[in-house]
Amino acid sequence: MSDQDLNPADVLNLPHALILLMGASGTGKTRASRMFPPHQVLRADDFRELCASDPGDQRVNRPAWEALGIVLGARLRLGLTTVVDATNSGAVNRQALISGGRSHGAPVVALLMGTAPSVAQTRNAARPANRQVPPDTVALQHEQIVAAHPNLEKEGFDHIVFAESLPVLGNALDRLARKERTAEPVADVRRVFGDAATELFDWDTPSRDEQFRTGTFGAGGDSLRVRWMDDADPFDIRFEALVSCPADWCPGPAWTPVHSVADLAAAHRNAPADESECTRCDA
Template structure:
């Protein structure tokens, strides 16, 4: 970036935040040219204005390993993601399950995704409210919902039971 451009851009700053023009010129003069960088031994040097930053970001993101806990972090936060473990095989294509475990206490959740757009969500395992052998599951959307389930209560959503003996609410997600 040219010194004149830097000087012009700071004109809207409060006077106490402006850098003297001679300081900007001195700093700009200290930035090496591409030729100087090559002479110093750099194999490649590029002017930032010539870079396709979107392509570079997409390449880096595509090469990165996916974060298996991204959904857990987004819904429940970094602290809970740190104590979460996915179950290796749930045996059901509609669910992916895992457990939050701390000091011998556990809370099991599953990700419900039956392929319907806009109908996928987290569920936490809870005791069946009708006393059936269960298990029962209730929709959770936050750490506050998990705390409610952990305390033995239900969030605002109606639970449903996975057991065949559970009656009318069946296995609806």
């Protein structure tokens, strides 16, 4: 296999792979890793922090990498895609990771950061003291990776991908939006209609075969039903409210878009601000 076989964005969905980030300090590896679910990412800094309460404490490199190796081995045995967020500039360290992946039949991916060395140096210099790496070290890491690049396939990598060719930000935001939705089911209601109206809202119990998720604004004996396309684009929140068909001969219910509390009030008066679409006739 070679990198020609893989559309870069497919890296995000490989079911069983070992993905090694490669980049000097300050090249944005951790940012890039945000496109993967957090439990897939083994970060050298995190393991150092677990060992020393300080992610920058290089004295615990050995136990940190031992612990990372144990977790990585467990994940590879289960056939789970795993991302290693570390500089990975040293050939010896890299070789150990590659052979671990290959011995478990996982395709091994090099995910390279294309960040310019000057940008990496600036970012590194802006970090808190315990996270800074000496500028010479950043330069050395960069040189090592540039030198290794032409031979990565020979080292045993199945795919070589640049982070810049991936939808990093979009994927990270999609994932965060899904997480926010799970954490707060009424987040979308709150965003569109505000805190006060959200106090009046409950989702209906969802039924599996329904295309729309429905909910109700209710107070006293009064209520207004709304629906929302559940699998819609997380950045395109569209609610519709239930009103009567605009054709007076038709008893059918109709749905009208609602974007604000004012729209809700108008729909509740059955005088929708926007057009409404009947579910029974063509009105």
